[in-house]
Amino acid sequence: METKIKTDFDKTFKNYSSNDEIGFKKNNLENFIKNGFPGRKLENWKFSDLNQIINKNIGELNFYIDPSKENLIENALIVKNFDHNKIIFINGKVEEIDFSFEDKDKVIILKELDISTKIESKNSLLNLNNAFCRNFYKITISKNYNMNKPLIIYHVSTNNISSTTLNSQLNFILEENSSLKIVDIYEEKSEKNFINTFYNFTVKENAILKNFKIDKSQNSNIKYSYNNIDQSKNSVSETFILSNGSKFLKNEINCNLNGQYSSAFINGVFSLNSDKHHEIRTSVNHLVENTKSYQLIKSVLDDKSRSVYQGKIYVSPDAQKTDGYQLSKCILLDKNTEFNAKPELEIYADDVKCSHGSASGSLNENSIFYLRSRGLNYEQAKKLLISGFFLDVIEKITDEEIKNFVKKTMELNQ
Amino acid sequence: MDEKNLDIIKDYKYGFSTDIENIKAPKGLSEEVIKFISNIKKEPQWLLDWRLKAYKRLKVLEEPNWQKPKYPKINYQDLYYYSAPKNFSEKPKKLEDLDPKLLETYKKLGIPLDEQKRLNGIAVDAVFDSVSVATTFKDTLTKHGIIFCSISEAVQKHPDLVKKYLGTVIPITDHYFATLNSAVFTDGSFVYIPEGVRCPMELSTYFRINASDTGQFERTLIIADKGSYVSYLEGCTAPMRDENQLHAANVELIALDDAEIKYSTVQNWYPGDKDGKGGIYNFVTKRGLCKGNNSKISWTQVETGSAITWKYPSCILKGDNSIGEFYSIAITNNHQKADTGTKMIHLGKNTKSKIISKGISAGLSDMTYRGLVDISPNAENSNNYTQCDSLLMGNKCGAHTIPYIKNKNSNSNIAHEATTSKISEDQLHYCQQRGLNQEEAVGLIVNGFCKEVLQQLPMEFAVEAQKLVGISLEGSVG
Numbered sequence: 001m002e003t004k005i006k007t008d009f010d011k012t013f014k015n016y017s018s019n020d021e022i023g024f025k026k027n028n029l030e031n032f033i034k035n036g037f038p039g040r041k042l043e044n045w046k047f048s049d050l051n052q053i054i055n056k057n058i059g060e061l062n063f064y065i066d067p068s069k070e071n072l073i074e075n076a077l078i079v080k081n082f083d084h085n086k087i088i089f090i091n092g093k094v095e096e097i098d099f100s101f102e103d104k105d106k107v108i109i110l111k112e113l114d115i116s117t118k119i120e121s122k123n124s125l126l127n128l129n130n131a132f133c134r135n136f137y138k139i140t141i142s143k144n145y146n147m148n149k150p151l152i153i154y155h156v157s158t159n160n161i162s163s164t165t166l167n168s169q170l171n172f173i174l175e176e177n178s179s180l181k182i183v184d185i186y187e188e189k190s191e192k193n194f195i196n197t198f199y200n201f202t203v204k205e206n207a208i209l210k211n212f213k214i215d216k217s218q219n220s221n222i223k224y225s226y227n228n229i230d231q232s233k234n235s236v237s238e239t240f241i242l243s244n245g246s247k248f249l250k251n252e253i254n255c256n257l258n259g260q261y262s263s264a265f266i267n268g269v270f271s272l273n274s275d276k277h278h279e280i281r282t283s284v285n286h287l288v289e290n291t292k293s294y295q296l297i298k299s300v301l302d303d304k305s306r307s308v309y310q311g312k313i314y315v316s317p318d319a320q321k322t323d324g325y326q327l328s329k330c331i332l333l334d335k336n337t338e339f340n341a342k343p344e345l346e347i348y349a350d351d352v353k354c355s356h357g358s359a360s361g362s363l364n365e366n367s368i369f370y371l372r373s374r375g376l377n378y379e380q381a382k383k384l385l386i387s388g389f390f391l392d393v394i395e396k397i398t399d400e401e402i403k404n405f406v407k408k409t410m411e412l413n414q
Numbered sequence: 415m416d417e418k419n420l421d422i423i424k425d426y427k428y429g430f431s432t433d434i435e436n437i438k439a440p441k442g443l444s445e446e447v448i449k450f451i452s453n454i455k456k457e458p459q460w461l462l463d464w465r466l467k468a469y470k471r472l473k474v475l476e477e478p479n480w481q482k483p484k485y486p487k488i489n490y491q492d493l494y495y496y497s498a499p500k501n502f503s504e505k506p507k508k509l510e511d512l513d514p515k516l517l518e519t520y521k522k523l524g525i526p527l528d529e530q531k532r533l534n535g536i537a538v539d540a541v542f543d544s545v546s547v548a549t550t551f552k553d554t555l556t557k558h559g560i561i562f563c564s565i566s567e568a569v570q571k572h573p574d575l576v577k578k579y580l581g582t583v584i585p586i587t588d589h590y591f592a593t594l595n596s597a598v599f600t601d602g603s604f605v606y607i608p609e610g611v612r613c614p615m616e617l618s619t620y621f622r623i624n625a626s627d628t629g630q631f632e633r634t635l636i637i638a639d640k641g642s643y644v645s646y647l648e649g650c651t652a653p654m655r656d657e658n659q660l661h662a663a664n665v666e667l668i669a670l671d672d673a674e675i676k677y678s679t680v681q682n683w684y685p686g687d688k689d690g691k692g693g694i695y696n697f698v699t700k701r702g703l704c705k706g707n708n709s710k711i712s713w714t715q716v717e718t719g720s721a722i723t724w725k726y727p728s729c730i731l732k733g734d735n736s737i738g739e740f741y742s743i744a745i746t747n748n749h750q751k752a753d754t755g756t757k758m759i760h761l762g763k764n765t766k767s768k769i770i771s772k773g774i775s776a777g778l779s780d781m782t783y784r785g786l787v788d789i790s791p792n793a794e795n796s797n798n799y800t801q802c803d804s805l806l807m808g809n810k811c812g813a814h815t816i817p818y819i820k821n822k823n824s825n826s827n828i829a830h831e832a833t834t835s836k837i838s839e840d841q842l843h844y845c846q847q848r849g850l851n852q853e854e855a856v857g858l859i860v861n862g863f864c865k866e867v868l869q870q871l872p873m874e875f876a877v878e879a880q881k882l883v884g885i886s887l888e889g890s891v892g
Binding site for chain 1: 480791804806807808809810811812813814815816817818819820821822823824825826827828829830831832833834835836
């Protein structure tokens with residue numbers, strides 16, 4: 001892989017101008033080459049051996065995509081009857097940025113790499129992303145500005161690529177008192193690629209960030225998505241993950257609560273069938289006093305699917321009065337399904353309230369019996385119970401419009 | 415050392431050491447030392463071969479390093495692997511024949527052999543360093559056909575049983591410390607309960623680490639044959655000392671059809687002084703195999719001692735309808751560190767397991783619960799319930815919970831819950847209002863917190879354990 005990745009790198013960036021950036025990229029490339037794709041020997045990848053998954057499903061990977069190729073945006077992909085701003089990625093490249101619903105001077109888009117804010121990371125997939133991401137964008141929401149409409153980020157891949165890594169990243173700054181709602185929609189026309197997405201959020205005082213990740217379209221891609229969220233005083237972040245369509249998907253959320261009274265909410269739903277393998281790994285770091293986090297993850301598994309939840313609440317010695325909560329639940333519908341969980345608490349402060357729970361098992365026989373005795377057949381009863389199970393999480397979404405959108409996408413009737 | 419001096423070093427109640435001349439193997443770990451141990455214990459060839467096989471594997475194994483409490487590297491060549499009280503070769507028949515100094519030590523520890531055996535009905539197999547010194551109540555046990563002796567004696571007298579079961583639960587191909595034990599184990603207990611026998615008394619062993627620089631490598635093997643029942647108690651105290659001492663024991667339990675084993679531990683080894691100097695490294699491998707259908711293994715532990723406790727008493731639920739239980743209280747204070755928990759491996763159908771773990775950390779200590787619940791695809795209708803609660807006292811300690819949950823069977827249920835909190839001001843206030851001082855109030859609340867586990871201990875042990883919980887937390891409040 002080493003020679004291949006190096007030639008692909010040189011091919012991709014032969015006309016690259018900025019020396020700073022190319023140095024940064026080369027460092028990252030070297031780190032990636034050194035560590036490679038993560039495998040089960042790493043604690044964070046214990047339940048999902050990415051290295052093996054890539055070898056089994058893709059084999060040899062390409063790192064080069066012809067940059068000159070213009071991709072047409074298919075109108076059919078765009079969500080209808082829903083006013084929104086857009087960013088459209090096609091094959092990892094930004095093709096359109098449209099903030100037409102907002103004041104022009106309030107949303108500042110810079111095409112730059114802010115190397116100083118880059119996280120030094122041991123995460124080799126971030127290294128890969130940094131090395132191969134073709135354009136870096138920094139999007140700043142100005143002070144006291146609330147976005148009129150949500151932003152939908154479309155991740156589109158076309159059917160003419162395969163066995164390729166697609167790397168994209170965005171850097172968001174939410175200034176004081178601002179708010180931003182992001183919906184991520186994956187529209188995959190391609191098969192067997194490794195798609196690597198990285199978002200960095202800086203959420204300043206009193207700002208509110210909401211991120212909804214919708215992975216619905218059925219595809220055979222291997223995907224990794226990483227969100228890093230840094231929060232200041234009084235800020236709120238809400239993340240919702242719908243994990244459904246891809247062959248493999250791992251969502252990682254790393255959230256640093258740096259300011260007092262900041263809070264983080266992470267909710268997720270796995271709805272898997274065939275032999276899909278999905279994971280959510282969260283790491284919420286309570287670093288100062290009076291912070292709060294809440295996590296609720298539910299999964300329903302069918303066929304040979306497998307879901308993994310690794311959640312960590314870290315409470316530093318200074319973070320007194322922390323309130324942390326984690327709950328993961330799973331219904332296994334088929335004999336061959338597997339649910340793995342590692343809900344972790346690492347606590348160094350004493351005046352805290354932290355708890356976690358995890359439960360997994362089959363559909364409740366009594367509930368089925370109850371519904372059947374009222375005239376539903378088995379399939380109906382099962383469907384009703386599962387939608388009720390999911391709605392528990394969906395109802396936690398604080399934005400009405402998006403909540404309804406998610407319900408519609410998941411075909412959950414009220 | 416008289417009683418007055420003892421009071422002065424009150425910090426560690428059982429911190430004293432007796433001067434008994436020891437027979438020692440040469441320092442270090444080598445084939446010669448293993449042969450020396452085997453030879454002095456007059457072991458048969460198969461056991462020596464087994465030890466050497468373990469040693470061969472040990473040489474290619476690496477010491478694990480994933481645990482939370484880190485410790486300075488142990489120089490395995492600087493330890494003695496065998497030491498025994500000198501007058502062992504002519505084993506005493508009566509208590510009076512024992513070394514008076516030994517008897518004195520037991521007296522200080524509160525186990526007067528002659529008194530206790532009559533009052534409590536407990537057969538005490540006291541291990542002083544590595545060799546069993548006296549075994550009591552042998553007659554009653556013999557009447558029921560129960561074998562309760564040191565493992566070296568069992569090797570001589572019941573080689574078939576030992577050969578059949580030794581290493582079947584913890585094979586020599588296991589992890590580093592278990593393999594080390596297999597290579598150099600010196601002594602320990604052997605229990606065999608024949609078919610259909612309910613052991614009429616609690617079997618108990620008091621371990622005591624004595625000789626300086628001696629790593630203790632006990633090996634305990636308990637076999638409960640079909641339809642039998644045994645309750646086994648293990649309690650530990652150790653003298654005060656400066657260097658860290660390694661303790662890597664292996665405990666294997668085997669329960670056949672319809673048998674039940676209850677294994678209780680009160681561990682109060684020297685935890686090091688207030689600055690974290692000295693103390694025992696307690697790296698013990700305990701594993702039970704529910705081999706037969708309808709069998710049950712239950713672990714209860716109260717861990718208050720040791721500088722580092724690193725152990726996971728586990729159950730392999732192989733037989734259908736078998737049950738595994740784990741009840742634990744772990745208390746760390748000052749610089750103590752603990753990384754403990756359990757593994758419940760469900761292999762058979764309709765297997766059940768229950769985990770209740772209570773962790774209390776105070777001072778500058780660090781406590782981790784780490785546990786695994788693994789339900790394999792064939793373990794239909796299995797159930798697990800896990801509850802881990804942690805209590806933090808002071809803002810310089812840590813409490814961590816790391817459960818691994820693997821459910822591979824759709825007809826099985828796993829439920830896990832964990833909480834971390836501190837003693838609430840309200841509870842303290844309530845108790846103090848009723849005339850308790852702060853320390854007493856904390857003691858009362860902590861005992862309430864631990865009650866679920868303490869209840870599982872046999873009577874005599876429960877009282878001792880309750881006291882220990884109080885002693886361990888002295889000075890941690892205010």
